[in-house]
Amino acid sequence: MSKPKKPQLMKPATAAQKLDVYLPATPKEFQEGQISREELAELQRNPPQWLVDLRRDGPHPRNVVAARLRVSNSGLARGGVTEALTTASIEALAADPPEWLVRERETHAETRREEQRLKDRQK
Structure with a gap:
């Protein structure tokens, strides 16, 4: 038993x-x-x-904030975002993106494109 x-x-x-x-x-x-x-x-x-x-409504953890802003967690840190953000503050950032957010979105998108290119190449 x-x-x-x-x-x-x-x-x-x-x-x-x-x-x-x-x-x-x-x-x-x-x-x-x-x-x-x-x-x-x-x-x-x-x-x-x-x-x-x-x-x-939040506040949201880092990974959720990063995903909603379409940046990496590291990008958030480089942008100086260290605290949890609410949905309203995320929407405000997205509506009028500061320079760091625009730059980090471009970096994140480029990284994802490169990862996809390498993945496709391995197939």
Whole structure:
């Protein structure tokens, strides 16, 4: 007879990363507890209102900010963006892009084109 399986638990930071949310903006009970894989799957299937609001309005983690601005995480750092941004601040940056954002978008696009060219060449 085998033992019942223990649920696999993850730290709140790992769960927040998998949910693409900024951990300090999540509720205290999320930040302070362990999250099982089943709970994470349930959060992804049926997100509570706080998760819906965070995904819509932010603040967003670096990877989400970078993706929405179409730059790399390194590009954000070079541009001086170190804090989490809300959807409104991301939209404001995108509407009137500063010089660093234009430059980083070009760099990011060129890098992706080169990666695709090398990938096609290997085929």
